[in-house]
Each structure stands twice: as C-alpha cells, then as structure tokens.
Amino acid sequence: MVKLDLWKFDWFFMIAALAIAALGLPFLKSSATAADFNRQLVWFAISIFAMLFFIAVDFMIWIKYAYWIYAGTVLFLVLVLFLPPINNARSFIRFGPIGMQPSELFKLALIVALARHLGKRDDQRRPRGLIIPFILTLAPLFLILRQPDLGTALTIPPILLAMLWASGARFPHLAATILLGLASAWPLWRYIMRPYQKARILAFLNPENYETAEAYQMLMSLAAIGSGGFMGHGLGNGVITDLDLLPEKHNDFIFGVIAEEGGLAAAGSLILLYLILVLVGLHIAATAGSKFGRLAATGVAASIGWQATLNIFVVTGMFPTTGVTLPLVSYGGSSLLVTFSMIGMALNVSQSGTQTRFGEGASLRV
Amino acid sequence: MYKRFLVLALFFCLSFGTAVARLVDLQFNRSEELTAYRENRLRHMEQKAPRRGRILDADGRILAEDQPTHDLWVVPARRERRDGRIEITSNLAPLTADQLLSLAAGASGLERELAARNLAEANPMVRMLAGRTGMNAGAIAEKLLRAVLGARPLAQDDLLAPRPALEDLDFALAMEIRSALANPYRDEIWRGAEMRIGGKRRYPAGRVLGHITGYVGKLSAEDYLALRGRWEGEEKIPGSGEIIKQGRVFFSVKSGAPLDVSDEDLLIRLREVKRSGKLHRSQGFLMNETVGRGGIEQQYNQALRGRHRIQRLRLARNPESRRRHFEPLGAVERARNGADVRLGLRLEVQEKAHAIVQKAINEAAADPLLQRSGWQPSGIAIMMDPRNGRIHALVSIPSYDPNTLSRDFAELLKDPGIPLLDRATAGIYPPGSVVKPLIGLAALSEDAVMPGQSFVCEKVLQLGGQRFTCLGTHYEQDLEGALMHSCNIYFYHAGEALGSRKLYNWYVQTGVGRKTGIDLPGEADGILPRNAYTRRGWATGNTYHFSIGQGLAVTPLQIAVMFSVLANADRSTARIVRPHLLIPPGRAPETPEEEALALEALELDLPLAEIGIDHEALAFVREGMWKAIQGDPENGYQGGTGQRASFAASPDGRNNGNYLLEWAGKTGTAEWSRLVNGRTVKQVDHVWFAGYVPFDRPELVVVVMLPEAGGGGGWRCAPIAKELVRMWYNLPEKPEHPVPEEGALG
Incomplete structure (x- = not known):
C-alpha cells in the first residue's frame, strides 16, 4: 500500500517543520522541568512516527472516512464536557498516563471533513454553498468555547476561511462573514465570555489598571523579549x-523564552522558518493533483500559520492574552502529535499530485 | 487559481512581517527600557520605620510620643503541597484563595459584604477575637478583609505576605495569642496569625492640645496615588510619557526609563508649597508609612519621621540549591530616629488656659438668652509673647482628643460644634471694635486727625438718608475717650478723614486679613475687601463700617498679631511678628532633621516687615487702651468698656507682688447677619477682648473671643482675659526653656 513518489515529495516542507521543532527544543529544555522535557521528547518521537505514518498512508483514505473521523472527534468534544475540570477547564481526556485534548484533534478532523465536503461540490461561489461548511465548523466551536478554551476556538475559523477561499468562494461573501463574525463579538462579550477572559482584554487595552494580575504576563513577556536584544542572553541564562x-x-509563552535567551537571531529565524513552512505548504496546495489534496494542504498550512501568528502576536503584546500554543515548539503532546500528523498528510498530498504549476488542472473534478 | 494561493501567501507574509517588525522594535528600540523595567521588577525594598520624634513642651514635658503596641498580623494564604503540586491555600476559611483573589480583582460591595459575613460567621479566629475583645465579629471581619485586600489588585504571591489586621490588642490577649502561636501543636484557630510589635502615638495632653499636636495616620493607598498625581503634575519626569504602575513600581511605557524613583516603594518626591519651607522640600514617602495629619505632626512631619532603614534587594536564584531568594543590593541605608520637636508653650499654661475658657463657656451656656438662640458653645483664647511671636497658649474649644480620633472621626465630622476646626487659626469672624486702636493709630500717624482733636457723638451720624449709630451718646470725644467708651462716631470720622485706601493699607500691614504664618497647617486668610483699596462700588458708608471693624473677617490669631504690633511698636522700629510654636532644640543639633528644625525656629523668631508708626500717636492710642480697662479716675470714670478685666480693685493683681498689673486693651462686639432664605437675618454678636500686659513693658498679648455668644466683649470676654493674665502671673515658676530630658523612650 505504501507507494511514494519521492521525486515529487516536498522535502522542503518536512525539513522546515523539523527545523522549527529542532530550534524550539533547546529552549524548551531551559524552560520546562526535566520531567516535562523528557515527556515532550517521548511525544516528539511518537509524533515523528505519526508523521511517517501519515506520509505513508494515502490521504484519500482520510477523505473517504472524513465524516466518521469528524463525528468521532465531536463525540469526544461532547464527552470532555462531562469530565472533571483541570485548571478550571474541561479540555483534557486522560487515558491512563496519556492526556489528550480533543480540540487539537478536531483541527485535523475539520480539515479532512471540509476537504471532503468542499472537494465534492462546486457551489462555493454561491452563498448557499457556504452554509454546510459553516455549520461543520461553528457547531463544534461552541463546544470548545464551553470548555472554555477561547484560544483554540480562535485558531479554527481561519482554517474554514482559507479552505473556502481555496475552493473558490467569492471574496464579498467571505468578507461579509468576517464582518458578521466581528459583529458577533458583542453578544460573545455579553453572554459567553467569562470574567477572566474579559479582564484579559481590558488588561490588554489598559495594562496599568491590571498591573499585577491580567497584564502581568504580557508585561513580563515584553520585558523578557526586550532584554534579549539581538543575540539574547544565551541558553539557560534568561533572567x-x-x-x-x-x-x-514552556507553554504558551515559550516564544518569550526564545526571544530572551536566543535574542532576535533565534526568534527572527523561527518566524522565518514558519513563513517558509507556510509558503511551501501553500505551494503544495497550489500544485496538488486533486481538489481534495489542494484543500487539505491549504487547511494544514493555514492552521499552522495562523496559530503561530496568533501566538507570536499574543506573546509580543499585540493581541490580548489567549491560551494559544506555538505549533511544533510549545510543550504539549496532543498539539505536537496533531501538527506532525497534519504535516505528514500534506506531505502525502505533495507526492500524489499530478498538476503542474500554473493551474492546468484547476478544474479537475474528483 | 494560483492567484488565490498568492493572496493567502501575501496574508501570511504580512502577518509574519508584522511580527518581525514588532520584535525589532522591542529588541532594538526598547531593549534598554525593557531591561531596566525588568530590573525594577526584580527589586524589592525591605524597610523598617524609625522611632518618630516626640513633641515636647518648653519644660520638656511630652506632648506626643510613640508607644509600643501589640498588633495582630495575618498571612492571608499559604503554599501547600498537594498531589505533588504546590497550591496556594487560604488561611481565612471559609474563603478560598481564588475567592480572595477575585475579591481583590474588584468585587462589588455586595460580594465583599457577603465575604465579610462568611468570615464573621464561620472563621474561628474572627469568632475568637470577637469573644475576647468585645468587638463585633462583623467589624473584625471587615477590618481583616480590608487589610487583606487593600486598595490595589492582588497577585497570588501577594497573598503570602503578612499584613496588619488588628492593632493595639490588649496585653493579656496578645500574650495568649503569642503562646498559642509558640505551641508546636498549635490550634488551627490561629492559622495565618502573627504577632508583631507596632507603635501608636500617645498624646498625654489629649484634647487640651488636640489642634496643636494634630494626629498621625497611615499614608493610605489613596493618599499615595493622590500624592503621585501631585508629583506628576509638579515634577518633570525625564522624557515624560504614559506611566504604568506595575506592582509597586512606576515606569514609563512610551518613552523612557523606568522612573528613576529607582526602588520599589520609594516613589514620591513631593514639592510642598513654598511657604512650608525647607522641611518639606523633598519628601520621599513610603507606602503605608505614618504621616502627621494636622497640627505640629503635619507641619514638622519631615523632621519627626526620621529616616527608614532601607535595604534594597534583588531576586536571584542560588545556582546550587536552585532556590529563589532575595540578595542584598548595595549597602543598608541606616535608620535615623526622628528629631524631637520642642514647642515654646508650657503644657501647664495651656491646660490652665483651656480650663479657664472652658469654665467661662460653661457659664455662658447657662445663659437663658444663649440657650434660646441655640448657641454652639465655643471659645478661643490666645496668649502670645508680643516681642517674638512665641505662642504660650492657643485654646480653641471645642477640641478633639487625638488619642481616640480615629475611633471618633465619623462622629467628630457630624458634630455641629465642628470640633475639628481650629478656630484660633482657621475660624474667621468680623473683628468689630477690637480694631479701633489700630484705626486711631493710623489716623494719628497719617496726620488725618490731630492728637487732641475731638468729634461730637450724638449717638447717630447721618449720611444722606443712612443712619450710622453708636452704642451711646458720648458727646465730645477725643481718641482716648473714644477708645475708652468704644465710641463709633469718632472712628467714623477718623476713618473718613483717613480714607478707605489708607485703612486698607494699615490693616494689611499689621497682619489683618492675611495669614500670620504660624507653623500650623490649615491657617485661614480672613477676608479683607479689595474694594476698599480700589474703591470700586465703595461708598463712604462702607468706609464707616470698615473703620469700626465691620465688613472684614479675621482669625483671632490675626488680632493677636495686630496687638503685638501695638505692644511692640516703640521698642525699635515697629515690626510684625510671626506667631509660632516651635523653638530651637535645647541642645546642639546632631541630625539633619534637628538642624533643619533649629534653622526653622531661628527664622520664625525673626520679626518680619517694618511699619511706619508714629511713636507719639502710639502713646495716645496706648493711653486710650489703658483707659478702656483702668478707666479715667481723674475725670471720674472708674472704668472703660473693658473694666471687668481691670486689676485695679483686685488684691492679687500684682506681678509676683511687685507692681500692680495694668493693661492696655480693647473690647469688641461684632454684629453680623446671615442670609436666610434670601433675607438677611441678624445673628447673635461675636464678642472679643484683646490686650496686652504689663502696660509699660508688654510681654503678653491676650486675645479672647466667644463666637456668637453676645452680651458684649467687655461683659463676656474681659473677665476671661483677666483670669488668663492672673493665671500667667501666678504660675509657680517659669523656667526659661530648659533642656528636655533625653532618652525617656526607647
């Protein structure tokens, strides 16, 4: 069953992903406890295997079972709401020693489900064609907001938008939905957001009123980044x-550690690597041999790129503090596993393509 | 189709580009600022308050001192290891740490009330304390909560630091808590409790000196921020910009370095108003430090507070044990005890003067007339040395007891008698006839009226359709007679001859209607209408009123200054004195604070402005003031309006048995009205007496005033003044400022 076309295989994509992870590891070691770091190493190994597995398995299999995968993940999202909370949030499911965040898994499930749905149809140019993709995305989003996990919830809608865009949806329609989304901020603020979430936004707007509490993390992060300078203090020397x-x-704010200990040199390189990863990912999408592949690769690139952007914006104080991890770098098993799985899937897409660079098979039907 | 991916690529190029630009901004442009900010965050200041200086009287008696107290401190929460994780657990059951934090982050009144009720009902420590102290459990819980939450938002770590909850516990209870805490198997009841030795201020003289000593309070978070506002307004912050308060540090986000207030808590460099001078020039206030409020405690706070022991610390990690700890940063700034402030008055004199005025007020209060008018019993007496302005007694009744002020504060605020007002320096009243000697002096000095010149008093002076009246029909009056009988008509004419502009000049020059500069905070200006000078909307009738002490308002202290000019003027050139309480420390100054005090005292003792007073005219005025009390026996008058102050018939009216005490003085009865529902309603008169003794070599100015007491100054106030003078000359002995004992405390 394993039939790989190594000539078409996009090595750049894999190397960029591995380079990001490799760049992050030393900083993780200096910021996490030894036990946490070792655990992460184990996860790292597992994730590499997962990536290889996804490279090897034809992605069309996932497309075929997309709805079942989607349904199973949503079931987990429902289930997790009935489990006892950890740190005031119900976002983890524990299987013995292994904890899993279904919301991370949901990203992968959503990408394949949307790829399946959008790939089979061709009515995205009309508003009616947008209804089902929106339902597929937004309904589980409320479950995630219930956990509550605003951070993860914020990483998801851009996946949908990018995939709709790649499948040919019209700009005015997408712009309208974005505006609608922004307009929904008010009811979100009024009815759904928790006091601590609101406080974070208020703290972002005027830090001096939230000195020791909500703005503390952001100000500390700014101090860490700023004091890093160009070369940083060196590994393990960040004050x-x-x-x-x-x-x-070691988690959401690891970018601050990288900027403090590695300076602009490390932090800038990391951002550059993310950009390469995303651009190569988009290239895979553009040259994918099938509409399913094109959509899946778009979803993967957009998901990783958007999450990294959001995290860096939060850490550098350009966005209110939300719990978003830095993909491939932050501590956390399920995030790492799912991200590498996505990358594996995109790599599989890259070698299965038949399309040439400039849109010759753009109207390919599957 | 490929274009669509170019759009996506462009989007990510832009967003990652923004991130890089932000990084460059933070790590190049703002690197220095943010590094300095980080250093500030790592710093911490350990401080210990020194002993606050005492306030002593001229005999070395203690008027204010620190007294050790047993204070209960509470650590709101502790770290506890649970399931391998370290968690923060509340010490204030039934409230949880999370609850405390969310309360601190800004709770509604209701939430707070609920929390206090929970504490009062279910916290064993609160219940125990309520049982032992007899205080209301709810009140204790509220105090506890206030101590824990403070005014600032809390971080979790803040909950681990002890803070003062109940101060000045009774000794037996304090010892009981101490032994309970020392017990290794100690009760859960006292979880989080800590006993510490604190200090409170003790004022042995109580209400007798309330307005003079003032009291002390903690610099609250609100004061602190208010002071900060003032500081920001007055000080230029280098490269000023938006200011962020991070924990206990201020730093400027936009532009520049963290405010070089450098250390954590020391942040306010406050420029005090010019006049308060050197002692206040630059004060670095510490959070929660004790500051004087009112009186000498406030005026000389900078000298009294001394200097805190300060150790700057920086957070560090031990490379071997991997533990965090604070390591010392630089040398310890050693503490310096506050300087003692010594006052020129004697507690004995002040006490006796207070008693005399109090007795007179009590008698007046029994007057059915005053009972009907709803008199708020109040009275003022000032005894001052006219030669240098040294205050011997400054009585303002009602007064307050600084020992119990914090407890009674709400009631004092509501009291219709306004006991918090120091009427001697901050109450303003029309002076009425007590200013007549000044008007006479001015008229004669300016040659507006000849010394022997008389005016005819027929009880009424007609001006156009207006009638200006006198108390009686005095017929022909010269200056002496007019002062003796307090004849208005004479002064109407004299004032008219002088003109309102010159009247205004003389008032201002002799200290009427402006601050005297006494070393007490909160002195009032009084009211002196400028129209008298500019003559805008000013008629001759106004000049008439102005020349009998109506149409202006003064503090009793201003009258004392005016009389010291009258008493003093022939010594050399006439000068104004500045009333003051402070005198130099009785020994060579040792600390900067003592030096500053000595300098201040020296300056206070200096007479200020020179005034052109004609000595011959002064002699006439004095003669008139003599007659106002002793009468004119040669012409058959046994006494003037101030007859009741005269010692002529008193066997004890001798200065230590040497010679008969003779006064120069003047009474005053000031009419005034109040606007009630748009109608002017005449009120009960303010009554005055002012004078100096002995007549030929003045050494004591006495001013007595009873607001709204009516009955005439000669009737109500003259006897009080007489009592005060009798007391002054019958003191057992009058030590000339001995050196105060040292080391009476700690």
Missing part, C-alpha cells in the same frame, strides 16, 4: 526565564 517570572513560559 526572567530562570527566575520563573514568566508564567506558562
């Missing part, structure tokens, strides 16, 4: 990192 002054330093 704020070492003194434990930056909460979630």
Whole structure:
C-alpha cells in the first residue's frame, strides 16, 4: 500500500517543520522541568512516527472516512464536557498516563471533513454553498468555547476561511462573514465570555489598571523579549526565564523564552522558518493533483500559520492574552502529535499530485 | 487559481512581517527600557520605620510620643503541597484563595459584604477575637478583609505576605495569642496569625492640645496615588510619557526609563508649597508609612519621621540549591530616629488656659438668652509673647482628643460644634471694635486727625438718608475717650478723614486679613475687601463700617498679631511678628532633621516687615487702651468698656507682688447677619477682648473671643482675659526653656 513518489515529495516542507521543532527544543529544555522535557521528547518521537505514518498512508483514505473521523472527534468534544475540570477547564481526556485534548484533534478532523465536503461540490461561489461548511465548523466551536478554551476556538475559523477561499468562494461573501463574525463579538462579550477572559482584554487595552494580575504576563513577556536584544542572553541564562517570572513560559509563552535567551537571531529565524513552512505548504496546495489534496494542504498550512501568528502576536503584546500554543515548539503532546500528523498528510498530498504549476488542472473534478 | 494561493501567501507574509517588525522594535528600540523595567521588577525594598520624634513642651514635658503596641498580623494564604503540586491555600476559611483573589480583582460591595459575613460567621479566629475583645465579629471581619485586600489588585504571591489586621490588642490577649502561636501543636484557630510589635502615638495632653499636636495616620493607598498625581503634575519626569504602575513600581511605557524613583516603594518626591519651607522640600514617602495629619505632626512631619532603614534587594536564584531568594543590593541605608520637636508653650499654661475658657463657656451656656438662640458653645483664647511671636497658649474649644480620633472621626465630622476646626487659626469672624486702636493709630500717624482733636457723638451720624449709630451718646470725644467708651462716631470720622485706601493699607500691614504664618497647617486668610483699596462700588458708608471693624473677617490669631504690633511698636522700629510654636532644640543639633528644625525656629523668631508708626500717636492710642480697662479716675470714670478685666480693685493683681498689673486693651462686639432664605437675618454678636500686659513693658498679648455668644466683649470676654493674665502671673515658676530630658523612650 505504501507507494511514494519521492521525486515529487516536498522535502522542503518536512525539513522546515523539523527545523522549527529542532530550534524550539533547546529552549524548551531551559524552560520546562526535566520531567516535562523528557515527556515532550517521548511525544516528539511518537509524533515523528505519526508523521511517517501519515506520509505513508494515502490521504484519500482520510477523505473517504472524513465524516466518521469528524463525528468521532465531536463525540469526544461532547464527552470532555462531562469530565472533571483541570485548571478550571474541561479540555483534557486522560487515558491512563496519556492526556489528550480533543480540540487539537478536531483541527485535523475539520480539515479532512471540509476537504471532503468542499472537494465534492462546486457551489462555493454561491452563498448557499457556504452554509454546510459553516455549520461543520461553528457547531463544534461552541463546544470548545464551553470548555472554555477561547484560544483554540480562535485558531479554527481561519482554517474554514482559507479552505473556502481555496475552493473558490467569492471574496464579498467571505468578507461579509468576517464582518458578521466581528459583529458577533458583542453578544460573545455579553453572554459567553467569562470574567477572566474579559479582564484579559481590558488588561490588554489598559495594562496599568491590571498591573499585577491580567497584564502581568504580557508585561513580563515584553520585558523578557526586550532584554534579549539581538543575540539574547544565551541558553539557560534568561533572567526572567530562570527566575520563573514568566508564567506558562514552556507553554504558551515559550516564544518569550526564545526571544530572551536566543535574542532576535533565534526568534527572527523561527518566524522565518514558519513563513517558509507556510509558503511551501501553500505551494503544495497550489500544485496538488486533486481538489481534495489542494484543500487539505491549504487547511494544514493555514492552521499552522495562523496559530503561530496568533501566538507570536499574543506573546509580543499585540493581541490580548489567549491560551494559544506555538505549533511544533510549545510543550504539549496532543498539539505536537496533531501538527506532525497534519504535516505528514500534506506531505502525502505533495507526492500524489499530478498538476503542474500554473493551474492546468484547476478544474479537475474528483 | 494560483492567484488565490498568492493572496493567502501575501496574508501570511504580512502577518509574519508584522511580527518581525514588532520584535525589532522591542529588541532594538526598547531593549534598554525593557531591561531596566525588568530590573525594577526584580527589586524589592525591605524597610523598617524609625522611632518618630516626640513633641515636647518648653519644660520638656511630652506632648506626643510613640508607644509600643501589640498588633495582630495575618498571612492571608499559604503554599501547600498537594498531589505533588504546590497550591496556594487560604488561611481565612471559609474563603478560598481564588475567592480572595477575585475579591481583590474588584468585587462589588455586595460580594465583599457577603465575604465579610462568611468570615464573621464561620472563621474561628474572627469568632475568637470577637469573644475576647468585645468587638463585633462583623467589624473584625471587615477590618481583616480590608487589610487583606487593600486598595490595589492582588497577585497570588501577594497573598503570602503578612499584613496588619488588628492593632493595639490588649496585653493579656496578645500574650495568649503569642503562646498559642509558640505551641508546636498549635490550634488551627490561629492559622495565618502573627504577632508583631507596632507603635501608636500617645498624646498625654489629649484634647487640651488636640489642634496643636494634630494626629498621625497611615499614608493610605489613596493618599499615595493622590500624592503621585501631585508629583506628576509638579515634577518633570525625564522624557515624560504614559506611566504604568506595575506592582509597586512606576515606569514609563512610551518613552523612557523606568522612573528613576529607582526602588520599589520609594516613589514620591513631593514639592510642598513654598511657604512650608525647607522641611518639606523633598519628601520621599513610603507606602503605608505614618504621616502627621494636622497640627505640629503635619507641619514638622519631615523632621519627626526620621529616616527608614532601607535595604534594597534583588531576586536571584542560588545556582546550587536552585532556590529563589532575595540578595542584598548595595549597602543598608541606616535608620535615623526622628528629631524631637520642642514647642515654646508650657503644657501647664495651656491646660490652665483651656480650663479657664472652658469654665467661662460653661457659664455662658447657662445663659437663658444663649440657650434660646441655640448657641454652639465655643471659645478661643490666645496668649502670645508680643516681642517674638512665641505662642504660650492657643485654646480653641471645642477640641478633639487625638488619642481616640480615629475611633471618633465619623462622629467628630457630624458634630455641629465642628470640633475639628481650629478656630484660633482657621475660624474667621468680623473683628468689630477690637480694631479701633489700630484705626486711631493710623489716623494719628497719617496726620488725618490731630492728637487732641475731638468729634461730637450724638449717638447717630447721618449720611444722606443712612443712619450710622453708636452704642451711646458720648458727646465730645477725643481718641482716648473714644477708645475708652468704644465710641463709633469718632472712628467714623477718623476713618473718613483717613480714607478707605489708607485703612486698607494699615490693616494689611499689621497682619489683618492675611495669614500670620504660624507653623500650623490649615491657617485661614480672613477676608479683607479689595474694594476698599480700589474703591470700586465703595461708598463712604462702607468706609464707616470698615473703620469700626465691620465688613472684614479675621482669625483671632490675626488680632493677636495686630496687638503685638501695638505692644511692640516703640521698642525699635515697629515690626510684625510671626506667631509660632516651635523653638530651637535645647541642645546642639546632631541630625539633619534637628538642624533643619533649629534653622526653622531661628527664622520664625525673626520679626518680619517694618511699619511706619508714629511713636507719639502710639502713646495716645496706648493711653486710650489703658483707659478702656483702668478707666479715667481723674475725670471720674472708674472704668472703660473693658473694666471687668481691670486689676485695679483686685488684691492679687500684682506681678509676683511687685507692681500692680495694668493693661492696655480693647473690647469688641461684632454684629453680623446671615442670609436666610434670601433675607438677611441678624445673628447673635461675636464678642472679643484683646490686650496686652504689663502696660509699660508688654510681654503678653491676650486675645479672647466667644463666637456668637453676645452680651458684649467687655461683659463676656474681659473677665476671661483677666483670669488668663492672673493665671500667667501666678504660675509657680517659669523656667526659661530648659533642656528636655533625653532618652525617656526607647
């Protein structure tokens, strides 16, 4: 069953992903506890295997079973709401020693489900064709908001938008939905957001009023990044990192650690690697041999790219603090596993393509 | 189709480009600022308050001192290891740590009330304390909560630091809690409790000196921010920009370095108003430090507070044990105890003067007339040395007891008698006839009226259709007679001859209608209408009123200054004195604070402005003031309006048995009205007496005033003044400012 076309296989994509992970690891070691770091190494190994597995398996299989995968993941999302909360949120399912975040898995499930749906149809140019994709995306989003996990919820809608765009939806329609989404901020603020989530936004707007509480993390992060300068303090020498002054330093705020200890050199390189990863991912999509492949690769690139952007914006104080991890770098098993799986899937797409570069098979039907 | 992917690519290029641009901004442009900010965050300041200086009287008696107290401190939460994780657990059951934090992040009044009720009902420590102290459990819970939450938002770590909850516990209870805490198997009841030795201010003289000593309070978070506002307004912050308060540090986000207030808590460099001078020039206030409020405590706060022991610390991690700790940063700034402030008055004199005025007020209050008018019993007496302005007694009744002020504060605010107002320096009243000697002096000095010149008093002076009246029909009056009988008509004429502009000049020059510069905060200006000078909307009738002490308002202290000019003027050139309480420390100054005090005292003792007073005219005025009290026996008058102050018939009216005490003085009865529902309603008169003794070599100015007491100054106030003078000359002995004992405390 394993039939790979290694000539068409996009090595750049894999190398960029591995380089990001490799660049992040030393900083993870300096910011996480030894136990956490070792656990992450194990996850890393598992994730590499997962990536290889997804490279090897024809992605059309996932497309074929897309709805079943989607349904199973949503079931998990429902299930997790009935489990006891950890850190005030119901986002984890534990299988013995292994914890899993179904919301991470949902990203992958959503990408294949949307690819299946959009790939089979050709009515995305009309508003009616947008209804089902929106339902597929937004309904589970409310489950995620219930956990509550605003951060993950914020990473998902752009996947849908990117995939709709890639499948030919019209700009005015997408722009209208974006505006609608922004307009929904008010009821979201009024009825759904928790006080602490609101406080974070208020703290972002005027930090001086939230000095020791909500704005603390952001200000500490800014101090860490700023004091890093061009070359940084060197691995393990970050003052704020070492003194434990930056909460979630190995997790959501690991970019602050990288900027403090590695300076602009490391942090800038990392951003550059993300950009390469995303651009290569989009190239895979553009040259994919099938509409399914094109959509799946778009979803993968958009998901990773958007999540990295959001995380870096939060850490550098350009967006209110939300719990978004830095893909491939932050501590966290399920995120790593799912991201590498997505990358594997995109790589599989890359070698199965038949299309040449400039849109010759753009109207290919499957 | 490929175009669509180019759009997506462009989007990500832009967003990652923005991120890089932000990084460059943070790590190049703002690197220095943010590094400095980080350093500030790592710093911490450990401080210990020194002993606050005492306030002493001229005999070395203690008027205010620190007294050790047993205070209960509470650590709101503790770290606890649970399932391998370290968690923060509340010490204030039934409230949880999360609850405390969310309360601190800004709770509604209701939430807070609920939390206080929970504490009061279910917290064993609160219940225990309520049982032992007799305080209401709800009140204790509220105090506890206030101490825990403070005014600022809390971080979780803030919950681990002890903070003062109940101060000045009774000794037995304090010892009981201490032994309970020392017990290794101690009760859960006292979880989080800590006993510390604190200090409170003790004022042995209580309400007798309330307005003079003032009191102390903690610099609250609100004061702190208010002070900060002032500081921001007055000080230029280098490269000023938006200011962020991060924890206890201020730093400027936009532009520049963290405010070089450098250390954590020390942030306010406050420029005080010019006049308060050197002592206030630059004060670095610490959060929660004790500051004087009112009186000497406020006026000389900078000298009294001394200097805190300060150790700057920086957070560090031990490379071997991997533990975090604070390591010292630089040398310890050593503490310096506050300087003692010594006052020129004697507690004994102040006490006796207070008692005399209080007794007179009590008698007046029994007057059925005053009972009907709803008099708020109040009275003022000032005894001052006219030669240098040294205050011997400054009585303002009603007063307050600084020892119990914090407890009674709400009631004091509501009291219709306004006990918090120091009427001697901050109450303003029309002076009425007490200013007549000044008007006479001015008229004679300016040659507006000849010394022997008389005016005829027929009880009424007609001006156009207006009638200006006198108390009686005095017929022909010269200056002396007019002062003796307090004849208005004479002064109407004298004032008219002088003109309102010159009247205004003389008032201002002798300290009427402006601050005297006494070393007490909150002094009032009084009211002196400028129209008298500019003559805008000013008629001759106004000049008439103006020359009998109507149409202006003064503080009693201003009258004391005016009389010291009258008493003093022939010594050399006439000068104004500045009333003051402070005198130099009785020994060579040792600390900067003592030096500053000594300098200040020296300056206070200096007479200020020179005034052109004609000595011959002064002699006439004094003669008139003599007659106002002793009468004119040669012409058959046994006494003037101030007869009741005269010692002529008193066997004890001698200065230590040497010679008969003779006064120069003047009474005053000031009419005034109040606007009630648009109608002017005449009120009960303010009554005055002012004078100096002895007549030939003045050494004491006495001013007595009873607001709204009616009955005439000669009737109500003269006897009080007489009592005060009798007391002054019958003091057992009058030590000339001995050196105060040292080391009476700690």
